[in-house]
Amino acid sequence: MRKVIKKYDPSYHLFYTYLIAFILLGFTWFLQWILGLVMSILLGIALYYTIRQEQKETIEQAEYIMTLSHRVRKVGEEALLEMPVGIVLYSEDFQIEWVNAYLNQFAGEGSFVGESLDAFSDKLKLAIKEDHSTVGFYLESVYFHVIIKKEERLLYFVDQTKQVEIQKDYDNHQPVIGIVFLDNYEEITQTMDDTAKSQVNSHVTTILNQWSDHYGIYLKRTSQDRFLALMNQEILLKLEKAKFEILNEVRELVSDNKNIPLTISLGIGIGRDTLPQLGKRAQSSLDLALGRGGDQVVIRDEEGKVQFFGGKTNPMEKRTRVRARVISDALKHLMQESDQIFIMGHKSPDMDSIGSAIGVLKIALVNELEAFIVIDVDDLDVGVDRLVAEIEQTELKDRLITPEDALERVTKSTLTVVVDTHRPSLVAEAKLLAKTDHVVVIDHHRRGEEFIDDPTLVYMEPYASSTAELVTELIEYQSPSLKLNCLEATALLAGIIVDTNSFTFRTGARTFDAASYLRSKNADTLLVQSFLEEDLEDYIMRSHLIERTLIYKDSIAIAQAEPGQVFSSVVIAQTADTLLKMRHISASFVISERSDGRVGISARSAGDVNVQVIMEQMNGGGHLTNAATQLEGVTTQQAKEQLLEIIDQSIGGGDE
Numbered sequence: 001m002r003k004v005i006k007k008y009d010p011s012y013h014l015f016y017t018y019l020i021a022f023i024l025l026g027f028t029w030f031l032q033w034i035l036g037l038v039m040s041i042l043l044g045i046a047l048y049y050t051i052r053q054e055q056k057e058t059i060e061q062a063e064y065i066m067t068l069s070h071r072v073r074k075v076g077e078e079a080l081l082e083m084p085v086g087i088v089l090y091s092e093d094f095q096i097e098w099v100n101a102y103l104n105q106f107a108g109e110g111s112f113v114g115e116s117l118d119a120f121s122d123k124l125k126l127a128i129k130e131d132h133s134t135v136g137f138y139l140e141s142v143y144f145h146v147i148i149k150k151e152e153r154l155l156y157f158v159d160q161t162k163q164v165e166i167q168k169d170y171d172n173h174q175p176v177i178g179i180v181f182l183d184n185y186e187e188i189t190q191t192m193d194d195t196a197k198s199q200v201n202s203h204v205t206t207i208l209n210q211w212s213d214h215y216g217i218y219l220k221r222t223s224q225d226r227f228l229a230l231m232n233q234e235i236l237l238k239l240e241k242a243k244f245e246i247l248n249e250v251r252e253l254v255s256d257n258k259n260i261p262l263t264i265s266l267g268i269g270i271g272r273d274t275l276p277q278l279g280k281r282a283q284s285s286l287d288l289a290l291g292r293g294g295d296q297v298v299i300r301d302e303e304g305k306v307q308f309f310g311g312k313t314n315p316m317e318k319r320t321r322v323r324a325r326v327i328s329d330a331l332k333h334l335m336q337e338s339d340q341i342f343i344m345g346h347k348s349p350d351m352d353s354i355g356s357a358i359g360v361l362k363i364a365l366v367n368e369l370e371a372f373i374v375i376d377v378d379d380l381d382v383g384v385d386r387l388v389a390e391i392e393q394t395e396l397k398d399r400l401i402t403p404e405d406a407l408e409r410v411t412k413s414t415l416t417v418v419v420d421t422h423r424p425s426l427v428a429e430a431k432l433l434a435k436t437d438h439v440v441v442i443d444h445h446r447r448g449e450e451f452i453d454d455p456t457l458v459y460m461e462p463y464a465s466s467t468a469e470l471v472t473e474l475i476e477y478q479s480p481s482l483k484l485n486c487l488e489a490t491a492l493l494a495g496i497i498v499d500t501n502s503f504t505f506r507t508g509a510r511t512f513d514a515a516s517y518l519r520s521k522n523a524d525t526l527l528v529q530s531f532l533e534e535d536l537e538d539y540i541m542r543s544h545l546i547e548r549t550l551i552y553k554d555s556i557a558i559a560q561a562e563p564g565q566v567f568s569s570v571v572i573a574q575t576a577d578t579l580l581k582m583r584h585i586s587a588s589f590v591i592s593e594r595s596d597g598r599v600g601i602s603a604r605s606a607g608d609v610n611v612q613v614i615m616e617q618m619n620g621g622g623h624l625t626n627a628a629t630q631l632e633g634v635t636t637q638q639a640k641e642q643l644l645e646i647i648d649q650s651i652g653g654g655d656e
Contacts, residue, residue, distance in 0.1 A: 176233055
């Protein structure tokens with residue numbers, strides 16, 4: 001077949017050839033007429049043959065073009081109707097006007113014509129409206145990659161099922177590294193004899209080996225309390241689907257047999273990176289799991305996205321006096337190397353935030369250092385404002401500065417101490433974090449996904465009742481010349497009392513030790529009571545909220561304020577505490593508008609429901625029994641609907 005097809009014309013080289021031949025023939029006739037006659041006859045025969053061949057070639061090419069055109073039209077018709085690519089024409093209102101036979105077979109006995117594009121997928125119409133050029137979805141068991149020609153209102157459906165299956169198989173076999181850690185192995189075995197310790201070892205090792213064999217995981221013990229787990233993405237998906245039941249199996253097996261609350265944590269690194277990077281990611285995930293109290297699984301991918309599983313139990317206290325002494329000494333040295341110290345808590349500070357800030361301030365002052373508490377006095381709740389008012393009557397009043405003043409005075413050599421939070425989005429002034437070389441974090445909340453970048457010193461103990469308790473222990477290891485006056489000791493004690501709900505929740509032996517120390521420093525419980533006294537109006541507002549309580553799933557109390565009603569965070573929290581005291585209530589949630597325009601949710605639990613995990617899914621945080629969040633751009637009704645959906649997923653699915 002010709003590489004180039006066009007209408008045939010006599011070639012110019014033949015024309016010039018015959019022209020030259022006629023000229024030469026003329027000379028031949030002039031010189032020798034007999035030879036000229038012979039040459040004329042031969043030239044005439046050649047000319048006749050050439051013309052005939054030219055005509056034949058023209059006819060044959062015309063016939064070939066006609067045949068080829070017919071074949072092309074036929075192929076086009078067959079391609080349009082029978083080619084294994086779906087073609088759809090749709091109208092301006094997204095109704096299907098025409099569909100080829102290949103795609104129409106998915107309609108069964110009927111036809112897609114006349115139906116909405118939603119008959120294929122609800123993703124399709126949305127993709128067209130958002131000017132996407134492609135979209136993918138499953139139609140029955142076939143995965144289609146749809147090419148959108150919006151101007152022509154034309155869609156091409158390309159079957160990519162095999163490609164998707166190959167990609168899925170590739171993804172499923174991506175390596176995954178996990179680190180299994182026995183959270184409190186050393187604590188529970190340090191007083192055991194060799195026989196009991198061997199039994200615990202045997203129980204835990206057996207159940208972990210059975211778990212790894214069942215799922216096809218390579219498990220290698222690297223130390224007494226640590227295992228290396230190697231698996232692929234497909235195995236990990238199975239573990240996620242099973243909600244990592246290994247957490248419950250270890251906890252229940254050991255508890256039932258030996259009454260020992262041993263728990264495990266698992267840090268997992270995933271992604272398409274090198275094995276060393278996956279290993280570092282797994283260790284980072286384990287650190288996060290332990291920072292949140294252990295007894296849970298943390299999965300981190302290459303983009304930093306984190307998933308949490310488990311965390312159903314209250315963390316067992318395992319911090320030591322030695323660690324408190326080491327942190328206290330390290331904090332002192334950091335302060336001495338700085339030109340000034342700024343101490344700040346979270347926005348809308350509570351008693352724990354203010355009390356612990358005052359405690360850190362005293363540590364700085366006893367070391368004769370320049371220190372200030374960064375606080376917005378216009379962003380205080382009832383009770384906290386009473387404490388601040390008392391402080392302003394003392395010599396500490398000059399130690400309170402606004403965030404704006406702090407930004408003007410800060411230098412690279414300034415030490416910033418963050419108390420009662422570890423989330424940069426919640427601190428009193430986030431800009432301070434980027435303007436100093438050294439940041440210290442002291443917090444009692446379980447570590448969340450958001451964390452302050454590169455802190456110099458971190459003292460996070462989710463086992464503590466409050467940050468005030470941690471700071472009190474740090475004070476005990478400072479110079480004997482550090483003397484707390486009545487108001488300072490009372491502020492720290494108020495932080496402990498508020499965060500434990502008067503020593504009801506998250507209260508350990510160390511909590512009472514700290515309270516006893518503060519009481520010995522003349523902490524005034526009556527003054528604490530005066531700070532926490534309720535106004536009659538607040539009591540009535542709380543009662544109004546309780547009156548609007550819904551009991552969900554038989555044991556969860558949810559109170560929603562009326563639209564337009566604004567309650568302080570203190571009233572919301574107190575309402576949640578009150579609801580939890582009601583009979584048969586395992587968890588309480590109170591939803592209300594705040595004065596800053598956001599919607600606040602305060603959550604409490606008796607321990608059976610992990611409200612921290614629920615609040616984290618709503619960009620909040622806290623503890624297993626005490627958590628909260630603030631939402632922007634939503635109504636209280638929308639917040640309630642979101643909360644109910646998360647409760648259904650968390651509690652209904654059996655994973656809190």
